[in-house]
Amino acid sequence: MGKSVRRMSVVAGAIALALGGCGSKHDDSTIVIGVVTAQTGVLASYDQPSLAGFRMSIDEINARGGLGGKHPVKLLVRDTRSDTATTAAAAQELVDEGAKIMITPCDADPSIVAGQVTQPAGVPTLTFCGSSPILPGAVGDMMFTTYPTDNLQAAALAKHAYETGLRKVYLLVSPDTTYTSGLPEYFGKVFTNLGGTVVGKGSFSMNQPDFSVAVTTIRNLKEQPDLIMTAAYEPDFPAFVRQLRAAGVTTPVFGADALGTPTIAGLGELANGVVFTSAGCATPGSKLEAFNQQFNKVTGHLPSSAYEVNGYEIGLLLDAAVKSATSMSGPAIRDALDNLENFEAVTGTITYRGTQRIPVRSVALLRYEGGKAQCLQSVTPAASEIPAPL
Amino acid sequence: MRSALADSVAMAAAVLLIAVAAALFGSTSMQRVVAHAAVMLSAVLALQLFSGNSRIVSFGHAAFMAIGAYTVGILTLNAQLQHNALPQLPSFLAGLELSTWNALIIAAIVGAVAGVISGATLLRLSGSAAAIATLAFLIIVYTLLAAAREITRGSQPFYGVPRDAGLWVTALFAMLTLVITRTFRETSWGLAARAAADDEAGAIAVGINPRAAFFFPWVLSATLAAVAGGLLAQVLGAFTPHTFYFDLAFTLLVTLIVGGMGSSLGALAGLLATTVLIEVMRQVESAVSFFGLTQSALAIAMILVIWRRPEGLSGGLELNLLRRLGKQPAATVVPAEVKRANADVLRVAAVTKRYAGLVAVSDVSFEIAPDSITGIIGPNGAGKTTLVSMLAGHVPPTEGKIHLGETAVHETAAHRVVRAGLGRTFQNIRVFTRMTVLENVLSAARGVHSNVAAAEEAARRELARVGLLEQADALAGSLAYGMRRRVEIARALACEPTFLLLDEPAAGLNPAETRELMTLLAAVRKERGIGIVLVEHDLMFVMQLCERILVLDQGRLIADGTPAEVQSHPAVIAAYLGSRVAAKSLATSTPSLGAVVTESN
Numbered sequence: 007m008g009k010s011v012r013r014m015s016v017v018a019g020a021i022a023l024a025l026g027g028c029g030s031k032h033d034d035s036t037i038v039i040g041v042v043t044a045q046t047g048v049l050a051s052y053d054q055p056s057l058a059g060f061r062m063s064i065d066e067i068n069a070r071g072g073l074g075g076k077h078p079v080k081l082l083v084r085d086t087r088s089d090t091a092t093t094a095a096a097a098q099e100l101v102d103e104g105a106k107i108m109i110t111p112c113d114a115d116p117s118i119v120a121g122q123v124t125q126p127a128g129v130p131t132l133t134f135c136g137s138s139p140i141l142p143g144a145v146g147d148m149m150f151t152t153y154p155t156d157n158l159q160a161a162a163l164a165k166h167a168y169e170t171g172l173r174k175v176y177l178l179v180s181p182d183t184t185y186t187s188g189l190p191e192y193f194g195k196v197f198t199n200l201g202g203t204v205v206g207k208g209s210f211s212m213n214q215p216d217f218s219v220a221v222t223t224i225r226n227l228k229e230q231p232d233l234i235m236t237a238a239y240e241p242d243f244p245a246f247v248r249q250l251r252a253a254g255v256t257t258p259v260f261g262a263d264a265l266g267t268p269t270i271a272g273l274g275e276l277a278n279g280v281v282f283t284s285a286g287c288a289t290p291g292s293k294l295e296a297f298n299q300q301f302n303k304v305t306g307h308l309p310s311s312a313y314e315v316n317g318y319e320i321g322l323l324l325d326a327a328v329k330s331a332t333s334m335s336g337p338a339i340r341d342a343l344d345n346l347e348n349f350e351a352v353t354g355t356i357t358y359r360g361t362q363r364i365p366v367r368s369v370a371l372l373r374y375e376g377g378k379a380q381c382l383q384s385v386t387p388a389a390s391e392i393p394a395p396l
Numbered sequence: 397m398r399s400a401l402a403d404s405v406a407m408a409a410a411v412l413l414i415a416v417a418a419a420l421f422g423s424t425s426m427q428r429v430v431a432h433a434a435v436m437l438s439a440v441l442a443l444q445l446f447s448g449n450s451r452i453v454s455f456g457h458a459a460f461m462a463i464g465a466y467t468v469g470i471l472t473l474n475a476q477l478q479h480n481a482l483p484q485l486p487s488f489l490a491g492l493e494l495s496t497w498n499a500l501i502i503a504a505i506v507g508a509v510a511g512v513i514s515g516a517t518l519l520r521l522s523g524s525a526a527a528i529a530t531l532a533f534l535i536i537v538y539t540l541l542a543a544a545r546e547i548t549r550g551s552q553p554f555y556g557v558p559r560d561a562g563l564w565v566t567a568l569f570a571m572l573t574l575v576i577t578r579t580f581r582e583t584s585w586g587l588a589a590r591a592a593a594d595d596e597a598g599a600i601a602v603g604i605n606p607r608a609a610f611f612f613p614w615v616l617s618a619t620l621a622a623v624a625g626g627l628l629a630q631v632l633g634a635f636t637p638h639t640f641y642f643d644l645a646f647t648l649l650v651t652l653i654v655g656g657m658g659s660s661l662g663a664l665a666g667l668l669a670t671t672v673l674i675e676v677m678r679q680v681e682s683a684v685s686f687f688g689l690t691q692s693a694l695a696i697a698m699i700l701v702i703w704r705r706p707e708g709l710s711g712g713l714e715l716n717l718l719r720r721l722g723k724q725p726a727a728t729v730v731p732a733e734v735k736r737a738n739a740d741v742l743r744v745a746a747v748t749k750r751y752a753g754l755v756a757v758s759d760v761s762f763e764i765a766p767d768s769i770t771g772i773i774g775p776n777g778a779g780k781t782t783l784v785s786m787l788a789g790h791v792p793p794t795e796g797k798i799h800l801g802e803t804a805v806h807e808t809a810a811h812r813v814v815r816a817g818l819g820r821t822f823q824n825i826r827v828f829t830r831m832t833v834l835e836n837v838l839s840a841a842r843g844v845h846s847n848v849a850a851a852e853e854a855a856r857r858e859l860a861r862v863g864l865l866e867q868a869d870a871l872a873g874s875l876a877y878g879m880r881r882r883v884e885i886a887r888a889l890a891c892e893p894t895f896l897l898l899d900e901p902a903a904g905l906n907p908a909e910t911r912e913l914m915t916l917l918a919a920v921r922k923e924r925g926i927g928i929v930l931v932e933h934d935l936m937f938v939m940q941l942c943e944r945i946l947v948l949d950q951g952r953l954i955a956d957g958t959p960a961e962v963q964s965h966p967a968v969i970a971a972y973l974g975s976r977v978a979a980k981s982l983a984t985s986t987p988s989l990g991a992v993v994t995e996s997n
Contacts, residue, residue, distance in 0.1 A: 098425035
C-alpha cells in the first residue's frame with residue numbers, strides 16, 4: 007500500500023510538473039525570443055551551428071544594451087528533438103511564456119507547424135536555415151526565411167553557368183526531399199529563360215550508392231551536356247562523382263550549398279571543377295573572415311558551415327528591425343523587418359522589401375580545385391530572375 | 397466479454413479524465429500535447445489490435461496513417477489554398493472542402509481498402525516473413541506518396557490542413573479505439589487470431605483458417621490507423637511523407653513493446669509512460685538548458701523496461717477489472733442436454749499416400765460408424781500418422797477418397813473438415829499456451845455457437861466434463877502436462893464433432909492419468925454417441941478401451957476386428973515380432989489384464 011501511494015504521488019507530481027507551465031514575468035523593456043530548434047535528432051547538425059551563431063550575436067547585442075540599443079533579449083530555447091509535434095507544442099509553450107519573436111528549425115514542415123502557432127498570435131517568425139521558398143506563403147505574413155532559398159541559389163548558379171558560356175544542362179534529381187527535387191528544377195527554369203536548354207533529366211534514390219544507371223545514361227546521351235546540375239549531397243554526391251569520373255565523363259558538375267563540407271573537399275582531385283553555393287565567401291579581409299575569427303575566439307573553434315554566420319545575421323536583422331519598428335508589438339516588428347532594404351550584414355546585403363519575406367541576398371559561388379574551395383563571385387539575382395516557388 | 401467491457405469503460409474513463417484535466421487546468425500547449433498523445437494512443441492501439449493478437453510485428457501501420465493523413469488533407473483543404481498548392485490535382489479530388497467528420501469517414505474507408513489489398517498479399521506469409529513484408533509495404537507507400545506529386549506535393553510539405561481536431565475529437569477517438577481493441581480480443585475474430593498466432597495447427601484443428609484469422613484484424617487495424625493518421629494530419633497541419641516513415645513506425649512499435657504488446661492496457665501504459673516521461677524531461681531540460689536529456693531518459697527507461705519486464709509494463713495482461721474486484725460471475729455450469737452426434741459415417745475408400753518414392757499408406761479402405769471406439773495400431777513406420785493426417789484433412793491422399801458423411805475430406809481444407817464434424821488432438825499437445833484454459837475451449841466453441849453466451853456456456857460445460865472448470869482462468873501454458881491433454885480434449889469436444897480423432901492420447905501420462913482418460917473417453921462416447929478414433933502405442937490402453945482395432949503394417953491394413961480377433965491374427969503377430977516388447981504385450985494385453993505395458997518409442 008505504502009509503495010503504491012508513493013508511486014502514485016510520484017506520477018501525480020510528474021503530471022503536475024508537466025501541466026504547470028511556469029509563466030515568469032519579465033520587465034517591460036526586455037524582449038523574449040523563443041527558439042524552438044532541433045538540438046538533438048537529424049536536424050541538429052543544422053540547428054546547432056545556427057544556434058551557436060545566433061547566441062553569439064544576441065550576446066553581443068545584449069552587451070550593447072539590447073535590440074535597438076534598449077531592449078535586452080531573453081532567449082528561451084527549447085529542443086524539438088527533430089520531432090514535428092514537439093515543435094508545435096514547444097512553440098505554443100514559448101508563445102504562452104511571452105515570446106515576441108520566434109526562431110524555428112532548418113526545415114520546412116516543423117517551421118510551418120510552428121508558424122501555425124505564431125501566425126495567429128502575431129509573433130514574427132524566422133527559420134534558421136530552412137531554404138524552401140514555399141515557407142512564408144504556406145504560413146502567412148509573420149513567417150520569414152533567412153537563408154538563401156533553393157530558388158535563389160538555383161538562380162545564382164544558372165546565371166553563373168550561362169555567363170560562363172555553358173548552354174546545355176543535364177538535371178539529376180531525387181524525389182526524396184524538397185531540396186534534391188526542387189533545386190535542379192529551379193535551375194532548369196532559370197537556365198531555359200536565359201536561353202540555355204535542358205538536354206535530359208534523371209533521378210536517383212537518396213542513400214543508395216549505385217549511380218551506374220544515371221552515369222550510363224549521361225554517357226550515352228546523344229546531345230552531350232555542358233554541365234550536370236544536381237542538389238545531391240553526402241553520401242550520394244561523392245558516390246556519384248566518383249562513378250561519373252570513373253566512366254570517363256569529364257562534364258563539369260554544379261551543386262548547391264550542401265556541398266560546402268569537409269567530406270566533399272576531401273574528395274580532392276575528384277571534386278575538381280565542382281561549382282557550389284554558399285551564404286558567403288571568406289576572402290581575406292572580408293567581413294565573413296573577421297566573423298570566423300571572432301567566432302573562433304568566442305567558441306574556441308572555427309565555424310563548421312555557413313549556418314553559424316546565418317544565425318549571427320538573424321540577430322543583426324532583428325536588431326535593425328527593432329531599431330526602426332514603430333512599437334514593440336509583434337506586427338510592428340514584422341513590418342519593420344519586412345521593410346528592410348539593402349541591410350549590410352556579414353555576407354553581403356539583405357533585402358526583404360517587396361520580396362514576400364524571402365530575402366534577396368547575395369549568393370557566393372565557389373569552385374573546388376585540388377580539395378580547396380575557391381571563391382568565384384558573389385551574385386545577387388534580381389527579384390525578377392528568381393523563379394516562383396513550386 | 398463483460399470483463400472486456402468493464403475494462404474498456406475504465407480505460408476510456410481514464411483517457412476522458414486526462415482530457416478533462418487538460419481542458420480545465422492545462423495550458424494551450426499542454427492541451428496540444430494531450431491531443432497529440434491521444435492520436436498516438438489511437439495509432440498504438442490500432443497496431444496492438446493487429447500485432448497483439450497475431451504476434452506479427454507490423455511496420456505497415458505508419459503507412460496506413462500516411463494514407464489517412466493525405467486523404468484527410470486533400471479532402472479538407474481550403475479550395476483556394478488547394479488550387480495554389482496542388483494545381484495539378486485530378487479534378488474529382490479538387491475543391492471538395494469536406495468537413496472533418498466526413499473526411500475521417502472517407503479516410504477510414506480508404507484505409508480499409510488499403511488494408512484489404514495489402515492484407516490479401518502480405519498475409520500469405522507468416523511470422524517474421526510477414527513482418528518484413530509490412531516493412532516493404534511501408535517503403536512502397538512512402539515511395540508512392542513521394543512520387544505522386546500532383547496529389548501529395550511529393551516530398552514537399554503538405555500544408556494548410558485545417559486544424560479542427562482538437563482535444564475532444566482526438567480523445568473521443570482514442571476512447572473509441574480503446575473500447576474496440578479491448579473487446580476485439582474477446583470476440584470470435586480476436587480468439588481466432590490469438591489461437592492462430594499461438595499454434596497454427598492447433599487453430600486449424602478447431603476450425604480456424606489461420607490466414608483469414610489474421611486478415612480481419614489487419615483490415616480493422618488498418619482502418620483505425622488511417623483515421624488516426626487523418627487526425628494526426630489535423631493536429632499537425634503540415635507533414636511530408638517522411639513524417640510517416642521509419643521514425644513513426646519505430647515509435648509506434650517501441651511504445652507498444654514498452655507497454656506490453658499483448659494487451660490494450662499495454663498500449664495505454666506504454667503511451668502514458670513515454671508521454672509523461674518526455675513532458676517531464678522537457679521541462680527539466682529547458683529549466684537547466686541542457687539538451688539531450690529527454691532522449692537519454694527515454695533510452696534508459698526503455699532498456700530498464702526490457703530488462704526488468706520483458707513482457708512490457710502491463711506484462712502483456714489486460715486490466716481484468718472484474719476479476720480483480722472479485723465481481724467475476726461464479727463459474728456456474730448449466731448441465732444442459734448434450735447434443736447426440738449425428739449418424740454420419742467416416743468412409744475411407746482405397747486411400748494411398750506416396751511421398752516421392754515412399755508409399756506411406758497403400759490402398760487402405762474401411763468405414764467407421766459413430767457411437768464407437770476404434771483403435772489404429774501398428775509398428776513404427778506403419779503409416780498411422782499419415783493416415784490420421786489424411787483423415788483430418790491436413791494431407792490430401794495421392795489416390796482414393798475419404799468421406800465424412802457428405803463431406804469429401806480429401807478435397808476439403810483442414811479447418812473446414814473440423815466444421816464437418818471432426819475434432820482432433822495431437823501427439824505433441826497443441827494447446828494455445830498464451831490463452832486461458834477457458835479461451836482455449838471458447839475458440840472452438842465460437843465456431844459452433846454464434847451467440848457469445850451460448851458459446852461460453854458450452855465451453856464451461858466441456859471444461860466441467862474434463863474436470864478443469866477450476867482452472868478456467870489459468871493460462872493454458874501454466875498447466876501440468878496431463879491437464880493440458882485434457883484441455884485439448886475439451887477443446888476438441890467443444891467443436892461438437894461426430895468423430896473425435898485422438899493421436900496418442902495416453903502418451904506421457906502416468907498410469908492413474910491413463911485410467912482417468914479411459915473413463916472419460918468411454919463416458920463421452922456413451923453420452924454423445926460420437927465415434928472415437930485413436931492412434932496409440934499403449935496397447936493395453938487400446939485393447940481395453942476399443943471395441944474395434946485396425947492394424948497397419950508398412951502402409952497396408954493387415955487386420956480389422958475386435959481386440960480378441962486382432963490379437964490372434966497371424967499377420968499381426970508377424971508384424972509385431974520385430975519388437976519383442978510389443979509382441980509380448982500383444983500376447984498378454986487382454987481386456988481383463990491390468991498391467992500397463994508401453995512400447996518404448
